Amino acid sequence: MKVRTLKRHLIESLKSLKRNGWMSLAAISAVAVTLLLVGSFVAMLMNVNKLATDIENDVSVRVYIDLAADEKEQKKLETELSTLKNVDTVEFSSRESELKQVVGSYGNEFNLFQGDDNPLYDVFIVNTDSPENTAAVAKKAEALENVAKVNYGGATADNLFKTMNTVRNVGVIIIGALVLTAVFLISNTIRITIMSRRTEIEIMKLVGATNWFIRWPFLIEGALIGFIGSFIPVAFISFLYVTIYDIGTTYLSGTYFALLTPSPFLFQIGSAMLAIGIVIGAIGSSISIRRFLKV
Amino acid sequence: MIEMINVYKKYPNGITAVNGLNVRIEQGEFAYVVGPSGAGKSTFIKMMYREEIATKGTIKVGEFDLVNMKDKDIPYLRRHVGVVFQDFKLLPRLTVYENIAYAMEVVEKNPKVIKKRVLEVLDLVGLKHKIRMFPNELSGGEQQRIAIARAIANMPRVLIADEPTGNLDPDTSMEIMAILEQINTQGTTVIMATHNSQIVNVVKHRVLAVENGRIVRDQLEGDYGYEG
Numbered sequence: 001m002k003v004r005t006l007k008r009h010l011i012e013s014l015k016s017l018k019r020n021g022w023m024s025l026a027a028i029s030a031v032a033v034t035l036l037l038v039g040s041f042v043a044m045l046m047n048v049n050k051l052a053t054d055i056e057n058d059v060s061v062r063v064y065i066d067l068a069a070d071e072k073e074q075k076k077l078e079t080e081l082s083t084l085k086n087v088d089t090v091e092f093s094s095r096e097s098e099l100k101q102v103v104g105s106y107g108n109e110f111n112l113f114q115g116d117d118n119p120l121y122d123v124f125i126v127n128t129d130s131p132e133n134t135a136a137v138a139k140k141a142e143a144l145e146n147v148a149k150v151n152y153g154g155a156t157a158d159n160l161f162k163t164m165n166t167v168r169n170v171g172v173i174i175i176g177a178l179v180l181t182a183v184f185l186i187s188n189t190i191r192i193t194i195m196s197r198r199t200e201i202e203i204m205k206l207v208g209a210t211n212w213f214i215r216w217p218f219l220i221e222g223a224l225i226g227f228i229g230s231f232i233p234v235a236f237i238s239f240l241y242v243t244i245y246d247i248g249t250t251y252l253s254g255t256y257f258a259l260l261t262p263s264p265f266l267f268q269i270g271s272a273m274l275a276i277g278i279v280i281g282a283i284g285s286s287i288s289i290r291r292f293l294k295v
Numbered sequence: 296m297i298e299m300i301n302v303y304k305k306y307p308n309g310i311t312a313v314n315g316l317n318v319r320i321e322q323g324e325f326a327y328v329v330g331p332s333g334a335g336k337s338t339f340i341k342m343m344y345r346e347e348i349a350t351k352g353t354i355k356v357g358e359f360d361l362v363n364m365k366d367k368d369i370p371y372l373r374r375h376v377g378v379v380f381q382d383f384k385l386l387p388r389l390t391v392y393e394n395i396a397y398a399m400e401v402v403e404k405n406p407k408v409i410k411k412r413v414l415e416v417l418d419l420v421g422l423k424h425k426i427r428m429f430p431n432e433l434s435g436g437e438q439q440r441i442a443i444a445r446a447i448a449n450m451p452r453v454l455i456a457d458e459p460t461g462n463l464d465p466d467t468s469m470e471i472m473a474i475l476e477q478i479n480t481q482g483t484t485v486i487m488a489t490h491n492s493q494i495v496n497v498v499k500h501r502v503l504a505v506e507n508g509r510i511v512r513d514q515l516e517g518d519y520g521y522e523g
Contacts, residue, residue: 208373209401
């Protein structure tokens with residue numbers, strides 16, 4: 001396409017956006033609301049997914065040692081643990097060092113529990129050779145003597161994945177309905193443009209304008225509606241995510257779990273939203289072009 | 296050259312508008328299409344720029360085969376066939392200049408070429424001085440002259456005029472005829488459907504009379520031949 005032609009199509013589309021002001025605004029708002037939800041939702045899901053994966057990939061099983069166990073029994077337990085199948089390393093972490101970690105993550109208030117007031121257990125941190133084996137190792141460890149309880153990331157991760165699935169299914173339905181609304185509003189806006197330009201279209205056809213020459217301005221108008229509509233949620237979500245990320249990072253410091261860093265993530269989700277907006281717009285106008293523009 | 300061989304057109308509602316029509320019109324000819332209302336004149340004319348598609352038969356306009364052509368090629372046929380209507384079909388928001396330039400812009404002509412050609416055709420129809428006016432500031436005859444200027448802006452080889460004088464008084468109609476004749480002398484084929492007996496009888500040209508979807512009379516320098 002010639003630059004001159006492209007410029008002409010762009011001007012035509014902008015003109016009719018202005019001419020059908022209220023319809024355009026409605027369509028733009030619909031895209032904005034839809035994408036705001038899509039964006040927040042995807043951002044949330046991807047972060048929960050990241051956390052769940054972090055947890056799942058955690059190969060360690062924490063074996064809490066019964067408070068009544070003496071040093072000999074502890075040694076015996078350590079040997080038993082290290083001979084279990086698929087166990088890579090076994091590390092000892094005393095209740096004091098456990099408390100230090102808690103203080104590190106949650107604050108100095110927990111210093112109150114120093115010494116005999118320490119409610120925590122001594123722990124063997126058992127690292128398995130791969131994440132899939134944690135459940136089996138945990139089960140075997142639980143059966144051993146002098147074990148108070150056993151905990152591993154997999155269980156938490158399973159729960160997170162389950163919740164996420166439900167949330168995702170409900171979300172997909174709501175988003176689907178919103179996308180349809182946006183497409184409908186855009187196709188209506190384009191239909192009005194086509195109607196208001198009937199004579200022009202007729203003349204274009206008569207003098208031999210190509211079909212694509214006639215279609216382009218309408219397609220661009222729809223894409224513009226989608227593009228403008230996606231700008232607002234992109235800006236809003238970027239701002240919100242950076243804020244949440246700052247808070248979340250402080251909260252999660254000291255653990256090896258983390259939220260997705262804004263730098264590539266916001267760029268990815270932002271460009272995806274812009275693309276979705278443009279595609280919704282183009283689909284909306286294509287529907288009207290097919291139905292009302294007999295070229 | 297326009298050639299139709301054994302052309303039929305049956306509409307979905309069962310009406311046969313064109314019923315085994317044969318005609319050949321050479322490049323540079325001037326032909327009237329006459330006949331009573333509902334005789335198939337309109338369909339006959341519309342088939343020449345593929346507004347209507349024949350159900351059966353052969354239609355050729357220049358090198359274009361209108362029956363077997365693909366939809367995407369229609370625009371290129373239309374660039375060779377200019378059309379003028381009874382109701383002018385000018386764009387009210389555009390000036391005289393813009394209305395004509397529009398027809399050239401949408402087929403992506405160079406802006407310099409457009410400027411030169413618009414002045415040329417305005418000169419031909421004698422309305423150069425109204426270049427900045429809007430259609431509603433012009434008389435019916437003037438509007439039709441602008442419509443003709445627009446139709447020939449892209450230098451078509453054929454100009455089709457469907458009742459071009461239908462809304463005009465006799466004097467103005469004669470002015471329009473003078474312009475069509477001038478376009479014809481420059482080598483453009485002119486085909487004009489009309490109910491105006493005075494024009495056909497005075498400005499003598501080939502007459503094609505259509506009745507019941509066929510050409511029933513084909514007469515060089517013919518008469519209108521109907522009452523009224």
